[in-house]
Amino acid sequence: MGLRFSEICIDADDVEALARWWSEALGWPAETDEDGDVLLRTNAGPDWLFLAVPEGKAVKNRIHFDFTPDDQDAEVRRLLALGARRVDIGQGDQSWVVLADPEGNEFCVLSGRD
Numbered sequence: 048m049g050l051r052f053s054e055i056c057i058d059a060d061d062v063e064a065l066a067r068w069w070s071e072a073l074g075w076p077a078e079t080d081e082d083g084d085v086l087l088r089t090n091a092g093p094d095w096l097f098l099a100v101p102e103g104k105a106v107k108n109r110i111h112f113d114f115t116p117d118d119q120d121a122e123v124r125r126l127l128a129l130g131a132r133r134v135d136i137g138q139g140d141q142s143w144v145v146l147a148d149p150e151g152n153e154f155c156v157l158s159g160r161d
Contacts (some may be wrong), residue, residue, distance in 0.1 A: 052092075052093045053093055053094065053097070054086075054096045054154045055093050055094070055095050055096070056093050056096045056097075056098055057069075057095060057097050057098070057152070058098055058099075058100040058158040059097045059099060059100065059150060060077055060099075060100070060103055060150055061100065061150070062083065062085050062097045062098065062099045062122050063079070063085060063153075064086065064129075064149065065097055065148065065149060065150050066085035066087060066095075067130065068130060068148060068149050069087060069095065069097075069148065070087055071129055072126060072129055072131075072148075073089070074143060075087040075088060075089050075095075076088055082097050083099065083103045083131070084096055084097060085097040088126040090112065103150075103151075104150060104152065107153065108152060108153045111152070111153050111154050111155065112154040112155070113143070113154070113155045114154065114155070114156050114157065115156055115157045115159065116156060116157075117159055118159055119144065119156055119157070119158050119159050123144050123146070123155055123156050124153065125128065126146055126156065127146070128129055130148075130149045131147060131148060131149075132146065132147050133146060133147075134146065134147045134151075134153055136153060141159070142158040143155045143157045143158065
């Protein structure tokens, strides 16, 4: 018996808008199921499933995503133009940039790797 990591579930106030934002940010196709949940499918790991919840985000994430771009500055500019915002979670001056999606979920854009 074993486990397969198949989905990451992301709570959202506006499922369609948040899934659309991440679909644009990551370039992954989105599909809405019969329950109104939205799934982003990827070949690079587990799918992302966006689920509607009645409450908004209240505290810093207990888990977050790290992304390694080819060009950190360009990617940060692109994500900010899409609607991300810079956030300070006490990280200080680091090589990574902490951003938040439109619903306030933090994620990091790491410095590019050779």
